[in-house]
Amino acid sequence: MSLTLYEKIWKAHAILERDDGQTLLHVGRHIVQDGSGHAFEALEDRGLIVRRPEQMFAMPDHGVSSTSRDIEAIRDPDQRRAVVGLRDNSLRFGIVHFGLDDSRQGIVHVVGPEQGITQPGMLLVCGDSHTSTHGALGALAFGLGASDVLHVLATQTIWQRRARTMRVTVDGRLPRGVSAKDVILAIIAKVGANGAAGHVIEYAGTALRAMSIEERLTVCNMSIEAGARAGMVAPDDTTYAYLCGRPFAPKGAMWDKALDYWRTLPSEPGACFDKEVSLDAASLAPMVTWGNSPEDALPVDGFVPDPMREADVDRRTYLTSTLDYMGLTPGTAITDIRIDQVFIGSCTNARIEDLRTASKIVKGARAVVPALVVAGSNQVKLAAEAEGLDRIFRDAGFVWGESGCSMCVAMNGDVVAAGKRCVSTSNRNFVGRQGPGSRTHLVSPAMAAAAALTGRITDIRSLEV
Known part of the structure; x- marks a missing residue:
């Protein structure tokens, strides 16, 4: 066999x-x-x-x-x-x-x-x-x-x-x-x-x-x-x-x-x-999570879902409570969501390729919200510094941190305050994952970098990079 x-x-x-x-x-x-x-x-x-x-x-x-x-x-x-x-x-x-x-x-x-x-x-x-x-x-x-x-x-x-x-x-x-x-x-x-x-x-x-x-x-x-x-x-x-x-x-x-x-x-x-599951790569778009599970993800050009359009009672209840926690209004364009801070790091997206991608977005620009970059390892951090990526981030107003899990898990001093909205390259957006009452939107490194520069969730395809 x-x-x-x-x-x-x-x-x-x-x-x-x-x-x-x-x-x-x-x-x-x-x-x-x-x-x-x-x-x-x-x-x-x-x-x-x-x-x-x-x-x-x-x-x-x-x-x-x-x-x-x-x-x-x-x-x-x-x-x-x-x-x-x-x-x-x-x-x-x-x-x-x-x-x-x-x-x-x-x-x-x-x-x-x-x-x-x-x-x-x-x-x-x-x-x-x-x-x-x-x-x-x-x-x-x-x-x-x-x-x-x-x-x-x-x-x-x-x-x-x-x-x-x-x-x-x-x-x-x-x-x-x-x-x-x-x-x-x-x-x-x-x-x-x-x-x-x-x-x-x-x-x-x-x-x-x-x-x-x-x-x-x-x-x-x-x-x-x-x-x-x-x-x-x-x-x-x-x-x-x-x-x-x-x-x-x-x-x-x-x-x-x-x-x-x-x-x-x-x-x-x-x-x-x-x-068996299959996807057509050509049909995909930059993704953003809007809720409290990674399955709550939509293309960046989508809209916050409306619970009233759900026939299933349990699903409607979930959407209502989730949107209440996330502070989102049904029908809002994803790109109209304003944010409070950005985190680039975690075991999902903190390798050298991720940092290179994000640095290309921020080079020569300036973050308008607090933004933290934490390399996934000391080796990644040293490689990034050898390439001058740390200087690019610092010049753009980002904080350049020491390697570790950092704000992904909020058990090490790096947290998102209650009610604040964070765009993150990490892997989980559960209730309180980045701190009690925190609101997390999962995205790619490029999308996170773009959000730091605009103060809102931004379609990376609209930027000339």
Whole structure:
């Protein structure tokens, strides 16, 4: 039987299957972040050790400050303890630690790929839902809860139930102004926030194949927002070129051996998927979310929906409450929505390509609302500064921050005040995600940059860039 990419990786990592359908899987790489303190405490309470520390990498990202690399600059004492605890536990158990004083530190889902920690055919886990990001390199990657993190620390294995498969095919050429972020928002708007529940998505089609790895990372990052367990793109020459020479990628004869294996991974012709979805790339437009779920996304030339036009009572109730929270009037043009601030960053859109795109929009202009740019890793920040991108942003009135999750998650000092409206390149617009009472509109880096210059949501296609 022809196998999919997911089925091949699952089969290669399966150790045994229980009668209840749960399978014990070997974990290739475990990335540990600053939310893992409880798992380490449980490990110590049980008198256990870390089973395979050489297959683990630790780095703080959620609770770190965007204003300083000094641990003492972390204002929240709980977050400060979490960062210190990760450092101490890594030292104790022999785990490679990219701390705040390490040039490799950053958001786990940015650092993993850029360091070559993430590789095709690998099963990779992390105690964070957006671990699906790593599937862009042909890995099976998903997030874990605290008890599962403990299990992996102690055994280098994880119990999982096999998922169904879903293929999302995007064919054609993306129009001007349409980015990978717009593609994934369009996919989520089409299938819904639970449309991929119980599935692992494989992204395919000519539009996906034409994307860089950084663009594919953006798409896979938000797979979880469609309810998927993971998102994947089959490895190809773009993948191999990206990985070659990275610090933790195979070298020499091991590279050749790995490459031979990686080339066997793509889904075979005739492989069956439980669900198929397709989009025409040429029909897509820059996307903007208006509500409190990534599925609440519309083309930028659209209008805020009217609850009174909904026949379904539950849907009408949802729209009414959402628009009340967001402070929006039905029928308002998306481009008439005024904003209070802008955030460019997160594990979705804070890589060097994202910063280059945004800098082209703001170069020579001036932000009219507060705007914050936070690189996804120290390596991205250093690369951007070497290219002079930081100067472009600063000259335009943007704040240039230190690497970390920053305003995406509002647990590190970077927040949106209650009632304020933020255009963000992050992945979630849930109620209170960027701070209690905050209002979030998800967009691409280019759209965020344009909004900072105009003070409203702006169609990037109207700008001459």
